[in-house]
Amino acid sequence: MTATRTIRIGTRASVLARTQTQHVADALGASVQIVPIVTAGDRSAASVSQLGGTGVFVSALREALLAGEIDVAVHSFKDLPTAPADGIVIGAVPVREDPRDALVARDGLTLGELPQGARVGTGAPRRAAQLRALGLGLQILDLRGNVDTRLGKVSSGELDAVVLALAGLRRLGRDGEVSEILDPIQVLPAPAQGALAIECRADDEHVLAAVAALEHADSRAAVAAERAVLAALEAGCSAPVGALAVVAEGDDGPEVFLRASVTAVDGSAAVRQSATGAVTDAEGVGRRLAAGLLADGADQMMAATQESGRDGESST
Numbered sequence: 636m637t638a639t640r641t642i643r644i645g646t647r648a649s650v651l652a653r654t655q656t657q658h659v660a661d662a663l664g665a666s667v668q669i670v671p672i673v674t675a676g677d678r679s680a681a682s683v684s685q686l687g688g689t690g691v692f693v694s695a696l697r698e699a700l701l702a703g704e705i706d707v708a709v710h711s712f713k714d715l716p717t718a719p720a721d722g723i724v725i726g727a728v729p730v731r732e733d734p735r736d737a738l739v740a741r742d743g744l745t746l747g748e749l750p751q752g753a754r755v756g757t758g759a760p761r762r763a764a765q766l767r768a769l770g771l772g773l774q775i776l777d778l779r780g781n782v783d784t785r786l787g788k789v790s791s792g793e794l795d796a797v798v799l800a801l802a803g804l805r806r807l808g809r810d811g812e813v814s815e816i817l818d819p820i821q822v823l824p825a826p827a828q829g830a831l832a833i834e835c836r837a838d839d840e841h842v843l844a845a846v847a848a849l850e851h852a853d854s855r856a857a858v859a860a861e862r863a864v865l866a867a868l869e870a871g872c873s874a875p876v877g878a879l880a881v882v883a884e885g886d887d888g889p890e891v892f893l894r895a896s897v898t899a900v901d902g903s904a905a906v907r908q909s910a911t912g913a914v915t916d917a918e919g920v921g922r923r924l925a926a927g928l929l930a931d932g933a934d935q936m937m938a939a940t941q942e943s944g945r946d947g948e949s950s951t
């Protein structure tokens with residue numbers, strides 16, 4: 636008989652994070668204990684960018700992991716920086732939730748039905764840029780707070796609509812309020828949106844073996860392709876990046892089909908491209924697509940973006 640070791644799973648304290656972590660805990664089946672890690676971002680009313688970006692949420696969990704206070708950290712994959720962390724590996728990428736963005740509008744309106752000047756809230760420069768690029772005359776307003784707070788701005792009448800990740804709404808059981816799922820042809824999701832990253836200590840074989848049961852190879856490959864675009868663009872370009880990959884059977888085995896976009900924050904210009912390659916070369920497909928986007932002028936969209944000075948999808 637092997638002695639069972641309780642696996643301690645660290646989570647951010649937000650409702651969304653705790654819900655995601657509970658799903659992972661249930662799926663693991665092993666003896667688990669959930670450890671809420673309160674981050675500077677959860678404690679503070681300051682905006683995430685003032686606190687130094689998405690990283691504040693991630694680093695607290697990683698520190699706890701390396702310190703041996705927890706054995707597993709569950710992150711929204713899109714909130715992870717592209718740089719790997721020393722001593723930590725992503726032990727599993729579970730099957731991805733729907734990656735698309737969703738509109739929650741008053742009276743069940745769709746984007747096309749919103750009147751000129753309608754007030755639409757989003758905290759993500761990527762969403763703001765892509766919404767502006769649609770040329771619908773919408774007023775895009777900054778939006779902060781957790782999912783509940785954001786949805787509340789529509790029910791209170793303060794905003795006509797908000798745009799959120801469908802995945803988060805589904806996990807919280809709030810997807811009944813969605814009035815339109817945004818087609819990636821119009822609004823391309825953030826790289827890795829809808830996916831979770833399960834981080835473990837690189838040398839913790841026991842825990843790595845346990846979380847391996849949750850691995851979904853196609854989800855990992857799709858996310859790898861999307862994040863390779865982001866990583867390659869970050870060096871020269873901080874414009875809002877959308878990316879979405881799907882894995883499907885091709886003539887010579889499984890292929891990854893990747894779309895990506897870079898949009899000027901004011902919506903005045905956008906570059907969109909797609910690429911396909913072997914799933915075994917998912918990151919290469921992403922890097923090549925990034926090079927193509929840069930060759931098409933993606934870096935010229937940088938200046939406008941830097942003025943806005945904010946990081947990405949970071950505030951919940």
Ligand SMILES: NCc1[nH]cc(CCC(=O)O)c1CC(=O)O
Nearest residue numbers: 711799800802803828829948951
């Ligand atoms: N903004 C932060 C964030 N990080 C992860 C999610 C949930 C969706 C996901 O797992 O990608 C959200 C909320 C949102 O974008 O609406």
